[in-house]
Amino acid sequence: MAHAEAEPIAREGDIAGIAAPSEVIVHPDETVNTYITLHNLATVNQEFTISVVSMPSMLNAENLPLSEVLVPNHLRQMVFGISADMDAVFATHQIEFSVTTDYDVNYFESVWMNVTIAPYSNLNFGSDNTTVLTVDELVRTGVAVNITNNASLPDNVTFDLYSPSGWNWGWTIESNPEGNAFLDLDPDSLAYVYFWIDIPAVENGMPLAGTGPRFTLTAISGLDKAMISWSFDLHMNEKRNVSIDEVGEDIELAPGEDGRLLVSVRNVGNTPNRLNITLQGLDEQGGALEGYPASDRFNYSGWTVALFGGLEEVFLQPNESRTVEIGIQSPNLFSGELNVELQVFANGAQQLTKTTTVKASINRTTSATLSFTQDGCLMLISDTPCRNSLTVKNTGNSYNSFSLRIDDVSDEFTATLAQESILAQVGQTKTFSDVYINVTEGTLAFTQGEVIVELLGDELTVLDSVSIPVKAAPVVNWSLGNIVEDINTKNRLSIALQVRNDGNAIDGFVVQLQSSHLVPMGLIPPEGAVYDEDTEYPRSFQLNGVPLGSNLTIRAWVDLPTDQTSNGTVFINTTIASIFSSEGQMFSHTSQGDYLGTPWQDSEENDEGRDWSQIAATTWAYTKAWSGVIFAIIFSGLIIYKALTDRQRRIQNDAMLPYQQVESDASDWMNKFQPSSPPAKEPTVVNNAPQVPKEAFEAVFRQQAGTAQPSPPPVEEGLREAATLVLDARTTQASLEKADSLLGEIQAKGAAQPHPLNQKLEPQNHSPALTVRQDPHNVMPAPPSKPAEMAHVPLPNLTKEVDDDLDF
Template identity: 40%
Template structure:
């Protein structure tokens, strides 16, 4: 023990201790005070006393702290004090109390007064109890913090010595403080609750005995070399001073593991494999590894001979192995690890295999765990099939339809399947065949085509389903079934039994046709009548036909519910036209549509020839002579000839005028010819002769092929299209009158031009040629549009032309006068 410690012990023994307590008297609420309630002091000891002041007003105050009263054996230093505080300001002030060396052990009261500089009559008193007591000196035999290594689940006993170095006997109270929940207790004579009591004489050394229960390591806690801290406290009965000693209990290494999870046993497909998950956990308090191995056992749990414990075992085609179970991997405390036991089944349809898993933490095989797992082969036989086409929804009698399926083996092993028809409608036929398919698991295949045929006498709209079954080969077990709907479509078959066409005395084309329903449905008809000419026509509908209301001559009607094999007669008539200008043929079209196939009409055509008005002889009911008719004929003839007579009179007047003008024009032309001395013009009728090339080669007559008139007519109609009604020709008299008007207009224009020329000659005289023209070379005049090239000199040959030769083109007439008709 050092000299300083010895000196302090001596001073403590000699100087008595003073105990103090405080009471605050508040006369006003201008200040907040926080101070000790009680102070213990020893003789010849100076003790610093702190007091905290707070300004609780909303303005700045200056506080004054001064001593009012104190015990006789005590004195105060550091007072009075004065501090200025802002609103809500805090300040800790200190002063000291000094105990007299010869003070007696007694109690007294220290009274302080607090005032402020704002309101002089406000004050606050603070009273502190001060007690002078003898000084204690207890000391444990060890110092600092001790550490002890303990084992789990073992009670640990501890003992420590303590010495009373004071000058007075001391009643010491012992207690233990800790944050842990470990159980502890005393092994001493005097105990009160959780405390132990021992009286120590001056200079006496004594021991303190107690024990602590060390718990087991749970989920890795406490960890290795960790544990709670305990503090042993000795409280003096002289001056209440405490002496304490702290120690830590450190846990030793503890190895252990737990089996937290084992997966379900396996149900395997033939030849397949799967895994079982197992989770283990390190519940020791130190990092550790876990040893894992497999062992093959029988159904009774007994090990199978000649099969060693290993991480992979094989027996009777079965194989078991560990996955994710490496031994070199350390697991931290309370950390889990999952590994898997994989089992491979043989390619059999039945079987069973048991495996035992051994597990223990490395370093402590006594903590070994075992888990038994197993696997069974389960043969699942199942399949499905679905229809991939629907071709039987419009099946005609005698027609075939096909069904095809997509088959899937939904079992877990190769299997054989068969397709059979379980139900077949009575209106269908099927030739029994065997359809078998061998499929691997999850394999999909397309079946062969299954063909069914509708009976020839199947009625329209008969419908039902063909039911198909998928069976396991060699058994009657049905694994799936489906159906294919079948609907017999209506077969439209109307035949024409008879067709009668005749023209009656009233000039009508009458038809009567008989149809027979040879289809397979009770049908209905929509009948329409059309004609190539605008004439009156109508049906003679049966009594149960549906026609438009209010129509006197119906051209269409509808009839329903015509039984199978029944006959139906259609009657109609159309008036033959008698107001056409030319001959022709009237065609009558009868269009018939089935109610079930309106887009497939069948048309019957009837025809009748008629004569135009010019070729038709009027047939009157009475042939006697009629003056009224004669008068009407004369009137019609007069109306038709009046225009002709007027045209002849007008033409005579125009011709008379033209002859006079012609004579005058000839005289003018002769005068002009004498002035210009022009060469005689070419004769118009000879202009083609210049281009003729005569030779002695005989012309070869090409004979055209001869065809019959009927063939020519048919060929012409084929390329020319259907004949159209010829338009009525223009009246010849009207055409001649129009030509006459045009010629008169042209004559008037020429006469005006000639009059202007004669007036210019009479006033100015005949024009003379320019004298400079004599030096110009005379050249034949050529037009700017055409230059004639005549290498054979045809134009100079004046050979007579045979007028009997047929001209290739019509020649223009010789015109002596522009107004000559």
């Protein structure tokens, strides 16, 4: 039986899909199975039925009609049989089948099949079993096999060759463009099928030895499409080979340095094997060095070459690789190169030796760093050179000889160094002789510059340089000029010292004044000097920014003692120190003044004028001592002034309100301070008194008195007690100061006498006079200028009591 490919029958919108073979071959008196495949495309279950519509009489359908229920989107292959009669004639017939469904009674689909009644074929290959053929790589192998037609009819046989390997093959017999060969075979005849196969090279160890792809040759009979096949395997012979996969880059070595170069080798044969690896030195032309056969190590002209990791006894599986190292050590020279050839082959295949060439060269790098061990020469003084040490470190890859050279020196500076060279190995650090740097005499202080020193290698190339900072130090040179000392009639010693800046910098100085006796003295600071402003008589000050070559006068004064019982001498030291000098570097001048003891002093007092400075100082001292009393007087005066203004305002208000009759006198004012007062008399009723309307009275009252204000809240008790405590303390302090002052005056001037204007007053005990402000017609005398005089102020003639309710 033979079937042609099934052809699907389905259209868009159909409820079923149908597929069936287009051709069926059947022999006489034979039943073959065929099929129709149905696909339910509807969304409901369907029952399909297959029936015969038309069929020749020599053919019969088996198991038809046939019904099956399919669920939605399911497939079913419905198999049935077709048979031919024994005496059926060889021919091809077209048979129609129908497909119906219970889902749609109107659905009807026809399926056509070509059924061929054919005689039996009988083809046989000369070999029925699988054949194994051994092949070599890169060889085209020809294959031939015989085939026999044992049928009773001629047969047109078609041949096809298939292999999954992808190797290239072809026919040596007649073939068609589709790649199939064919032969016409008579009954009981024999023929050969010829074809060829190209064997590829063994790559990466594949195919392994004894393995290879399978090929299948198929013969198709032209009588009944019957097929026979024959298979054969192609097995590879052993292949021994090696490859060099990776080679490290050529190496550069320092003089006397050794390095390693990596090479990766691989067994690319199809059988396990060992590798043979050797090294061969080459000359400049690329030929082998004479007298140096290939080996695993050799020495040549100071070069040492060796192979590491060769290990010839190690087996490598097909496609297995490993890495070997070529070690090379260079001679202690500054230049040179060597070429080395690596040779490798698999055992048993020396003719397939693989080689690669590597090169090693000497590359000398010269480098170094230069540094100085100090921070530089930043305090240079003429004729006192600075020593600076320079250190070199060899950072190259070979030994080297180093030397120094001065490249540049700033003006006003000089530098010298010893002409020497030192040898330093790789990474070694060495120190040169000291470099001497000096500054030219007369250079201004703080002048900056640099000294550039270069480092030279053995080829006199500049490898590095350093810049040493330099700076001139300030030279302190103060000189004393004119010195003037004078003692005036008041025993004051005046000192004037003239100093001159002969150094090399804008300088400054600190002046201090010291005396052998505890006497008043002080410096007179010049303009721009810095001193303590709170000190009345400064004994030290600092002056900055004194230009070069400038003169400056330092002035001081000392009051010689006048209260000593014996004669003596006062020694005064004026010390001057530069701000640039360290502690201890200073100069001083000692002045002296002789004084007389009290027995030898002239008793006559010479009035040579007023000492205004002393007067001002005394005034300021009294002012500070009496400041509290003065402040109290001023404050009391302000309170009294406020009471008088309030009283004047009330008098004016009484004048503007005639209906308010208020009679008061001084006795009434004094009665306010009595412990008790007699009961008030009954008011006198005035008949026919003028009547004032209530509204008018309120209007006039508001006009005069203003709007009523709410009473202020009472003062907190704690605040009142604190104020009382403060007032009591100040009152006590004022009383004590006043008592001290009175005692002082009594000791100085004696007891106070009554004033002549008050001689008529009877003596009585008086407390300090109370100043009372009278009405405008009585003018009081001015208050005393000093608190001590308040006890002697005459009281005015108080012949009339005045009602004066002052508001304190």
